[in-house]
Amino acid sequence: MRVLLLAGTAHGYITAHIADPWTTMNEGGLRVRETAGYLQNLTIPGPDAIVITDEGLPDGLAADMAYIHTLLEHLSQTREGTPVIIFTRDPGQREAWSSLARQYAKLSVHEYYTPRLPASVLKQALAQLGDRQRNKGRGSGSQDIRSTQGSGNESGELKGKKRSFLDRFRSKGKDAEAIQSTDPLSRELANISRGMSRVVAVTGHRGSGLTSTAVNLAAEAAKRGLNTILVDMDAEYRGLNLYFSGFDEQARKDEHLGSSLIRMLAKPQEYRTNAFPVQGNLWITTLSYGFQDQRAIQQFYTSEKLAGLLSALRNNFNLVVLDLPLDAMRQMESALIHMDTFALCVPNNLYSVLSTLRNIELVLTRDSAAYLNAKTKVIVTRYNHSFRFHGDLFTPEKVAELLGSGLSDSFRFEPALAGYVPASAEFDQQIESDIPIVNSGPEFERAFGTILLRLMEGSG
Template sequence: MRLINHKGGRMGILLVSGNMYEIISAYELPKVNFYNTSTLMLEDTAAYLDTVPRAYEAVVIMDDALSSRHDQNVSRLSELLQKLTPIRGESPVPVVLLTRDLQWKKECSGLTAQYPNLHLELHPYARPTVSLIQELLRRYSRRQPPSPSSWFRQTTGKAEAPRPSATETQQDAQAASSKKPSFLDRLRSKPKAESKRTATDSMDKAFERVSRGMSRVVAMTGHRGSGVTSSLVNVASEASKRGLSVMMIDLDIDYRTTNLYFNRFHEQTQRDEAMNASLIRTLARPQDHMITACHLKDELWLTSLGYSFQDRLLFGQYVNAGKLISLLSVLRSRFNLILIDMPMNVLGSFQEALIHIDTVGLCASNNIYSVITTLRNMEAALDKESIAYLNAKSKLLVTRYNDRSRFQNELFTPETVSKVMTSGLLDTFMYEVKVAGYVPYTEQFDAQIESDLPIVFSSRDHEQAYGNILLRLMEGTK
């Protein structure tokens, strides 16, 4: 790990955040510099400090840098604090622990008596939000004394956000009036800050031929782990970037993974109980979808459920094929593209709605396990008539494409995946399935779920891949 000497002699924040470092260091954070230039775990931090000058402004530790054993983490934090004990005449270096684990309240109450430079910042989120990280890093990078409150207060037993001061409120209002917020603006990487990513020029003509008066309903399905949600999110983002109006419907009420891809929605569900039940309310009153769904950016919308919504009675009453059919009939008059997240086991509960879906994006990887699992899930979830409908409406999306994968000593190409899938392994799924495209697998692909930035915005290869897939899914629309 090499040392950064930042402008103006400022050495920056020592960020101990594990794999989250790559994501956070890509944020646009004015007036915040990072001391380290690669990932750092808590267990390695004390040894690392022996190799570098004490020129950092603060040490910020996050959950991703901790091990699974709490006792080890406490011991390593104590070792780090002891190493950072100021020598006579030195200013103490703030050590900030940003965590959602309430166990640390008890541990830190004892440690802070001995080490007053330790500051605990608790938050109530599944992962810390962009704005939360931003505010904390700015605060400690200026060596300001920490606020006595944290993002998680024990008042009435519920998580409560701190009340901003009058000055902060005025500054926030000025910032909001000068720039319309969006989940992309919050997370655009530094190297690309000056040039906004636009649609690929070579595909512009093809998209110009797509009528803005059309409407298409596309369901994304496949076995668990086949890339159903990532495909939906990136196709939706590409369509929105191309100027199409898009509504995403997340019917995967068991996993609700769209919360992880769109932090804006997740944050709203934390604050607003009505948004927490967005999917239920949208299915119950389709005509109010502009109020009940979450507006993410431009013409990109999402209706899903927050993680804390657990009313099973309402699931049975509203999350069904009849309600979905009614919703689709309303949405067709408003959106160019309606994308539905429905893994194969979920699709089984909505078989009556298949006739109202124009195209099915069937997700599978180019390995025999994924092909067999897709067919077995299909046979278990659907009746024969529904499988025939699915066969007729499907276009294959080969996700996590491995260009070295082989089948019978030949490259396992997307076309081969389609041929094997319809070769008679399932006698009700034997008609040719066209290939919509394939998504190359890279390390970046897994990071997108933590970055709040779909990979279609950060990788030219994936922008091209999802652009081609979008065109194939919309074929026949003029």
């Protein structure tokens, strides 16, 4: 049986937990607003069920309500028997979806209270739906499978007794308890202390994959329930516009949004007005390609303004991720002490190692380079398992060792290793699909989950 999954950036995670007899129809992440076009272009039979999550509803309650209403009307006319399931943890939307469910017999709403949809809740709902599909005529076809406030799940995942890593970082909803982690990575994450806030500067020489790393690190953190903001300090290239087409589209219509970064630097306390909410607990701020006010950039793009911004954001977010190329550090040098960790992106080839060290020498004073060295954790980007150095495999550990081997007087100590990102043919498709590669499958989810853990632990 086929499921049409409308889960946006959560597509990879949820697909991994859809089991027989169900299979996911769509390969990439879809949002509710894209459903009409997808169904019209189908060349195979339509879905046996449609699953919608909060990540598939990024356009605001009013717009999403209209899209879902249109979808339900379409299904009632063309595929009357197709059930639609909405999974939500957004208290502001529960009543809206419930009111729709009272109008459409085939719509059911599931509520959960964990930072992301528990696999057991998804599997249980699909299993019950599968039984009903196979045994049509037994019981009411409009029976609602619904999680209710205050009730637990049979597996105990909705209301566990222990608070997980995810809840420890949430700034709101402290009374909602999360599931107990079971996989090794999540158990490690659960050991991190409560209430932590980190400022992580993702850096490296241009071309090292630092923007992609910053985007995916922020996406993974937000998916794990951390209140996260991604700040693009690359005022020259403004790469976040490529990864978040929603920002670019809105900025063309709204000059206020196009100057987001400058407004944030000028008035950090008004971040909710000036930053762009991607979805859930992920925010970004950058400059649009159309913003060309050089006078404003010169006035506000300074170390002092950045220090003030980081101080304000630290009080409101669990994780602040800066996209800060090495050559942009020269202008922000005195603000480096306000950053907890530097995630230094270096591919596993000698050119990248030498280019990284040379950039550090060119842009930073000896004292600033020493601070960078002490606070650095290396991320080996686009890691190629077959690359060699002096006849041996060029491992991530070897990259870290070379960086601190004395090739540069400005970077004299071997940095800790945060992890590596596997090389992938799909790497550049992130820009085309608007879906971070961390959501493409378990390999990248593990990679960025491990990196997130090491960076949230702080400097070694």
